[in-house]
Amino acid sequence: MEIKTRSFPYPVLGPNLDDFTDGFVRLAGASGEVAPERYSIRFTFELSHPSIANLVNAGDASPAVVVECRQNFYRRRHKVDLGLNEMVIAADELHGLVQVTPLVSAARDLAPYRPDSLNPDYDGVQICVPRHGILAYGPNFEFIAEPKSDRLRKISSIMRVIQAAESGKGMTVNIGGPRIHIEVSPDQFRLYRSIAASRQGPAILSAMLVLPALVDVFHRVKGIDPEELEDFRWFQVVRARLREVSQPVDAPGFDPMKAAQALLDSPFARGITELVERLDLEGGN
């Protein structure tokens, strides 16, 4: 987020502004780390200005960061606390240059507004700041959001859910072809199709369908000579992705459950979060 310094009709604490003689806002020790399915942004929100900090403590001002992706339409304000913060954003949301802008804005009309360390030019001037007026901001923290894998070729690319001929409520996993096939009954398949096309579907299906299928596949792979699987496309992709998440399939201590979770990036956590959000939206508890 770019803040134009000439816009403010009242004193603002910010870099390269001389409205104040002392104080700053900044994100200290900021980092943006990518896991396969999410970005973790960590920082310490530092506000070095006693009277603005007092406004925050009294609930009259709100510290926040605006996270903006310059190359797509992602822009969100996240309320934060003074001090250490961590936020998690899905890897599917961010692409390219991401700017994290720290700021403090008025939570109500502030009139009169008379903070410490004002430039003497403001002596005797009546100052009012409207609700949501920016009181202070700091330099951007920037990072490049670069997904670890090609997002057009997801893990689901080597796995397909197909309709079995028979009815029933179970599922079977077939690894004898170029793709892993998860076979479900016609009724279940119809239900699957109705949720798979939604944006919320993948996180939930990842936990309830893909995770157990992958665990099953990895248990079977453990007992097979890798050379026997070399010709299967799904095995080539899975082996490469497992190396990326430091769970090589040929390592002596290969743990199917751990490997599947690493590959799917905490599928239970993502699935349960998605479900809770959906239930909340629909008026659940």
Next chain:
Amino acid sequence: MLPYFTGDFLADVRSIATREHQARYSQEEPWVLSLPSVASGIRESQIEVIELPELVCEPGARTESDAANAITLYERLQMLSPVQASDERLWSCLAHTTYWRYARARWQGGSAESFDSVERRWFFKGSSMERLARNGIARLWWGAYATVLPDEADRYRLTRVLFSNTDIQFHYMERLFGKNRTVLHSALDYTERNLPRIIRRKPVGAWANETGKLINQVGGVLQLDALNASEVGEILENYLQRLYRQHSVHS
């Protein structure tokens, strides 16, 4: 499965388009399909799509079907994530293959006299978010994505407002505040609800231009992302009332 260009193939297509845009983009058939490297240059993304929908563009009514096309396309491709939908390989492939005829009709392939217009509509031009709002196919998806109301009975009410006028698209969607759902939705909602009052004072394009600038100015002082829908509505209502007051002073 949804097709996409490989990175190398996209670079080849762009290179040919740069040199030969006038000849290539006046062809009736998708010219990329006749390139020798096409077999290895187009991949299946493994994003499962039952069938890509037809996009319609009637001669002489090029903008009228934008909203319907946006809704149809988004409905079928709503599983795309924002990162997938920010990928030039995908949209450039669709514009040059599946939607070649649509893109030519909508953007008058014959107007390919400058590579600039070809680049904007068939590729991504530049590196900012505008490239998504200008690519001939991506703009439909992103317009619907930014305006869909998942919890309303008429999910695409605001999509239709957005695509009802090219000035609304430009001044609301391509300004930075267009990234903020609350602000964008509130501005579109206010425009829809007050259209009869607005057009008594301003053509809707001029309204979009002026209120777009106004919201930008407000965002220079206030933390725009903290505003709620009624606060955005209040800004626009005050502006409209001012237009009415000016009119009564002048008349």
